[in-house]
Amino acid sequence: MKAMLVIDHPYGAQAWDNTPHRRSFAVALAHAAQLGLMAAGHEVDLIDLHADGFNPVMSADELAAWRLGAESPDPLAADYQRRLLAADYLVLAFPIWWEAMPATTKGFIDKVVAKGVAYHEGSGLRPMTNATKLRGVTLITVMSTPSVLYRFMFASAISKILLRGTFRKIGVPNLTWLSHAGAESKSPAARQKMLDAVQVRFARLS
Numbered sequence: 001m002k003a004m005l006v007i008d009h010p011y012g013a014q015a016w017d018n019t020p021h022r023r024s025f026a027v028a029l030a031h032a033a034q035l036g037l038m039a040a041g042h043e044v045d046l047i048d049l050h051a052d053g054f055n056p057v058m059s060a061d062e063l064a065a066w067r068l069g070a071e072s073p074d075p076l077a078a079d080y081q082r083r084l085l086a087a088d089y090l091v092l093a094f095p096i097w098w099e100a101m102p103a104t105t106k107g108f109i110d111k112v113v114a115k116g117v118a119y120h121e122g123s124g125l126r127p128m129t130n131a132t133k134l135r136g137v138t139l140i141t142v143m144s145t146p147s148v149l150y151r152f153m154f155a156s157a158i159s160k161i162l163l164r165g166t167f168r169k170i171g172v173p174n175l176t177w178l179s180h181a182g183a184e185s186k187s188p189a190a191r192q193k194m195l196d197a198v199q200v201r202f203a204r205l206s
Contacts (some may be wrong), residue, residue: 004087008094030093031075032195056107057205069116096143119170136174147181
């Protein structure tokens with residue numbers, strides 16, 4: 001299986017190594033997922049949005065291509081589109097800011113998970129159909145908002161936006177959200193337990 005692992009954090013994909021002021025628990029979780037996937041013999045296509053200099057803002061030319069269902073005129077977005085079409089599984093890893101995804105992840109959805117690439121327009125009860133090989137999508141997130149508060153006050157917004165509002169809408173099956181709340185207040189042992197659980201989970205992915 002080929003898994004596309006997309007990391008969105010300003011510190012980049014190397015921020016898993018616990019260097020003070022350059023570390024990210026979201027990236028550490030993504031690294032644990034990568035280790036698990038590799039241990040299971042899966043191929044991992046790692047995308048570091050910030051290191052790549054991905055521009056999340058859609059231009060007029062890009063919007064025109066989106067409307068036509070054509071390849072993006074942004075070379076990097078077009079490369080991501082080709083890699084998405086080659087993937088069997090998609091993993092998105094990012095921190096939750098202001099109860100939603102960072103701008104770069106939103107731009108990835110807008111520009112890469114696009115009409116004619118990730119889905120085809122339909123009609124009636126099936127307005128969209130999956131155009132990819134994707135057998136599943138997993139979100140790996142961290143947030144400071146307590147889980148109960150996020151669920152009841154903010155209605156688990158990220159799940160509605162990305163899982164129900166994006167991937168389920170276009171027909172991708174097997175959608176999972178791995179939420180990690182309050183990691184900054186947990187002990188090193190507790191955080192390691194969370195990392196180990198993610199690695200084991202992805203090592204069992206088939």
